[in-house]
Amino acid sequence: GAGVSQSPSNKVTEKGKDVELRCDPISGHTALYWYRQSLGQGLEFLIYFQGNSAPDKSGLPSDRFSAERTGGSVSTLTIQRTQQEDSAVYLCASSFQSGISTDTQYFGPGTRLTVL
């Protein structure tokens, strides 16, 4: 079956512009996660959704970052007024259900964001 997909695969933008990153989780997965990975670094947890709600948004780096999920499916991560330090690979993952820590996360290929 189809895995987690993300779009665009690459995004180059100018400092100060807004960007939207999209994640399509595996069908039927209720939990969705966003991570950020800077070049050569580990994964930084940003936010997760249980259905359409995000119980904890404290992982978002600043108020320029926001995320939403509609219909319990597609999620969008929006970065406003991008800065060069926002350049990274943004990874999305989904799992069948969250709140159960045995649940395996399935990751998408990521979106590589470059802010000039």
Next chain:
Amino acid sequence: LAKTTQPISMDSYEGQEVNITCSHNNIATNDYITWYQQFPSQGPRFIIQGYKTKVTNEVASLFIPADRKSSTLSLPRVSLSDTAVYYCLVGDLGSNAGNMLTFGGGTRLMVKP
């Protein structure tokens, strides 16, 4: 919030057993330990998960001591294709909504011929 520490890198040779240890001194009672593998330009992929003692699957074993303050991923007889970054993940989104998932910095394993 469980913080994890892993060695930055390890080298090995084909056919050897590789053990990668992750320290998580502040692990909470409800936290599970999960290991992921990541190849360049790909998202991480699940390897194995455990809560305590030993877990084994077709690709790896996971050893967790009684105090659960560390865990060791064991890869038997590695091959060149096992060259990747290995991440230790500790966390639970269940009982405490304030808990975030914490990945270790990852261990870059290089398998040489």
